[in-house]
Amino acid sequence: MTAERVMRRGDDSAVLRLSEAEAARIGDDAADPDDDERVMLNMGPAHPSTHGVLRLMLEMEGETVLRSKPVIGYLHTGMEKQGENLTYLQGCTNVTRMDYASPLFSELAFSLTTEKLLGVEVPERATWIRMLMCELNRISSHLLFLATNGIDLGAVSMMIYGWREREEVLRFFEKVTGLRMNHNYIRPGGVAADLHDGWPDDLRELLELIEPRLDEYEVLMTGQPIWRERLQGVGAINADEAIALSATGPLLRSTGYAWDLRRDEPYLAYDEVDFDVIVGTYGDCYDRYAIRINEIRESMKIVDQIIDKMPGGDYRLQDKKVTPPPRIRIDESMEALIHHFKIFTEGYQVPKGEAYTAVESPRGELGVYIVSDGTATPYRMRVRPPSFINLQTLPHLMRGGLIADGVAIISSVDPILGEVDR
Amino acid sequence: MPEQVEPEKVDRERYGALASEISSQTVLFVTVDEYLEVATAARNDGFDQLVDLTAVDYLSYPGARIRPTDVKPERFEVVVQLINHTSRERLGLRVQVPADEPIAPSLFDLWPGCENLEREVFDMFGIEFAEHPDMSRILMPEDWIGHPLRKDFAVGDVPVQFSEASAPR
Numbered sequence: 025m026t027a028e029r030v031m032r033r034g035d036d037s038a039v040l041r042l043s044e045a046e047a048a049r050i051g052d053d054a055a056d057p058d059d060d061e062r063v064m065l066n067m068g069p070a071h072p073s074t075h076g077v078l079r080l081m082l083e084m085e086g087e088t089v090l091r092s093k094p095v096i097g098y099l100h101t102g103m104e105k106q107g108e109n110l111t112y113l114q115g116c117t118n119v120t121r122m123d124y125a126s127p128l129f130s131e132l133a134f135s136l137t138t139e140k141l142l143g144v145e146v147p148e149r150a151t152w153i154r155m156l157m158c159e160l161n162r163i164s165s166h167l168l169f170l171a172t173n174g175i176d177l178g179a180v181s182m183m184i185y186g187w188r189e190r191e192e193v194l195r196f197f198e199k200v201t202g203l204r205m206n207h208n209y210i211r212p213g214g215v216a217a218d219l220h221d222g223w224p225d226d227l228r229e230l231l232e233l234i235e236p237r238l239d240e241y242e243v244l245m246t247g248q249p250i251w252r253e254r255l256q257g258v259g260a261i262n263a264d265e266a267i268a269l270s271a272t273g274p275l276l277r278s279t280g281y282a283w284d285l286r287r288d289e290p291y292l293a294y295d296e297v298d299f300d301v302i303v304g305t306y307g308d309c310y311d312r313y314a315i316r317i318n319e320i321r322e323s324m325k326i327v328d329q330i331i332d333k334m335p336g337g338d339y340r341l342q343d344k345k346v347t348p349p350p351r352i353r354i355d356e357s358m359e360a361l362i363h364h365f366k367i368f369t370e371g372y373q374v375p376k377g378e379a380y381t382a383v384e385s386p387r388g389e390l391g392v393y394i395v396s397d398g399t400a401t402p403y404r405m406r407v408r409p410p411s412f413i414n415l416q417t418l419p420h421l422m423r424g425g426l427i428a429d430g431v432a433i434i435s436s437v438d439p440i441l442g443e444v445d446r
Numbered sequence: 447m448p449e450q451v452e453p454e455k456v457d458r459e460r461y462g463a464l465a466s467e468i469s470s471q472t473v474l475f476v477t478v479d480e481y482l483e484v485a486t487a488a489r490n491d492g493f494d495q496l497v498d499l500t501a502v503d504y505l506s507y508p509g510a511r512i513r514p515t516d517v518k519p520e521r522f523e524v525v526v527q528l529i530n531h532t533s534r535e536r537l538g539l540r541v542q543v544p545a546d547e548p549i550a551p552s553l554f555d556l557w558p559g560c561e562n563l564e565r566e567v568f569d570m571f572g573i574e575f576a577e578h579p580d581m582s583r584i585l586m587p588e589d590w591i592g593h594p595l596r597k598d599f600a601v602g603d604v605p606v607q608f609s610e611a612s613a614p615r
Contacts, residue, residue, distance in 0.1 A: 027558075030558050031554075031555065031558045033554075033579045037579075039561070039579075039580070041579055041580035043582055043588055044588060045588065096584065096585065097583075097584065097585040097586060097587070100585040100586065102594055104570075104595060105594055105595055105601070140469055141469075267494055267495050267531070268495075268557060268558050268559060269558060269559040270495055270496050270497065270557065270559025270560070270563075271559070272497075283531060288534055289534065376509075376512060377468070377469065377512060378468060378469065378512075379468075379469035380469070380471065380498075380527060380538070382497070389497065391497065391498060391527070393498070393500065393525065393527075395502055397507055397508055397509075398508070398509070399508075403502075403507060404502045404503075406498075406500045406525075408497065408498040408500075408527070412562065412566075413559065413562065413563070415562070416559060416561060416562050445585060446585075
């Protein structure tokens with residue numbers, strides 16, 4: 025088995041298994057004869073390249089990283105605990121704040137799990153709207169990655185470009201959901217609102233705008249010798265190691281292992297659209313960069329197909345026990361008013377049981393596990409956070425490399441700290 | 447203790463553990479003692495990745511749990527999701543962990559990816575994993591008292607703790 029490297033327990037492991045107090049003690053000990061060779065270095069939590077409040081404890085020998093440990097929890101706000109006190113309708117407002125770069129995926133996973141427990145099926149149009157919005161979100165999330173990956177490696181203009189194009193996608197989101205981020209758009213039973221008139225034109229315009237810009241990025245970065253030298257062969261991992269460390273998403277695919285839930289365990293209507301699963305070869309930072317830029321193209325391909333295939337019908341389930349009645353009905357029907365009132369005050373009861381659903385977020389497998397006790401709030405709401413789990417690979421990717429490469433590696437793992445800490 | 451409700455289709459046994467179908471997924475029910483043995487069997491049978499490991503505190507669960515009648519329910523349940531990439535099959539494990547001795551074996555030697563997940567469960571539920579390389583808190587401060595996702599953790603009662611806070615000015 026070639027995953028032996030990641031299974032080490034002792035000092036030869038890449039993971040620095042020391043508490044903060046112990047590390048501080050070693051770092052302060054001037055009498056330690058080894059002290060001038062091995063240095064304990066703190067990086068973050070307010071370092072510009074740590075993507076939020078990630079802190080790393082590094083054991084350094086010169087400029088080489090030996091062992092390291094991500095110290096997390098600075099953004100921990102007990103969102104899983106909070107999820108136990110919110111109704112299923114309110115639950116989406118909670119989970120959407122976890123991965124703030126791709127909020128629609130958490131909403132989707134939460135809604136799919138709730139629907140599984142309820143035993144309801146959403147209308148076809150709702151499924152396709154969900155798929156459309158998620159693919160757009162994948163584009164915006166990967167654009168954000170390109171921007172931050174650019175600035176981390178000194179391609180400053182890339183940061184401006186990435187944010188610029190992402191903003192165009194967010195503008196579409198604002199039109200549809202009312203918000204640029206934290207949409208609370210995908211809800212159990214369907215989506216919050218139908219697409220606006222003229223949405224296909226907006227999208228075609230958007231795709232036409234992004235397409236040539238991607239080619240610009242390729243000129244700016246992909247072919248550049250400096251860019252390639254900073255990324256190629258840096259932070260390499262093989263498929264066995266990635267699987268052993270529970271890594272998913274672009275991190276796993278960069279090793280050449282084709283595993284994408286959209287293709288391998290199709291949910292929504294992904295089996296009805298045509299797209300390719302992008303894989304790398306060497307599992308290094310360059311492959312992870314190339315995968316994401318090409319996944320944008322695949323997502324655009326999917327969006328293009330959805331524009332043509334979007335079915336008609338209702339955008340949400342018309343089940344008065346799950347979704348609120350249309351506004352107009354409240355004025356004319358007493359029952360509609362009662363249903364509306366009931367849903368927004370006490371929520372709806374979900375039958376006893378438990379369910380786990382996973383979707384492919386831009387960062388990997390995002391799963392939601394809910395235990396229901398038959399009341400209107402989950403008894404336990406667990407989110408399987410891809411960023412949190414992918415972060416485990418960081419010490420292994422960084423071991424033996426230079427600290428300057430560490431910045432590229434953190435960036436290529438693409439952790440969102442809101443989701444890491446929850 | 448109310449009577450347990452049987453889940454659907456309790457007809458199989460797998461890796462020597464009681465199996466049933468929950469939300470169209472095969473789930474195995476094991477005790478702490480059987481846990482490692484069953485997990486090893488699953489690992490050798492091709493479940494190459496540990497997808498998720500978490501826990502549930504059933505302290506205040508109202509009424510009956512949906513569990514096979516042969517399973518003796520305990521306060522904590524460790525929830526493991528495994529995946530077999532070759533057969534594209536998922537498998538769940540539910541480990542009954544008693545409240546008076548919340549210790550379970552670590553799966554680190556089978557799937558090193560459980561390292562942070564087991565630390566999180568320890569942090570949030572106070573379930574210890576024996577033979578884990580670094581059984582420490584991960585999300586809460588190192589000197590935090592209590593385990594927040596336990597049902598008897600008093601929300602709002604604990605003041606925010608800062609380990610480095612200086613004396614009142």
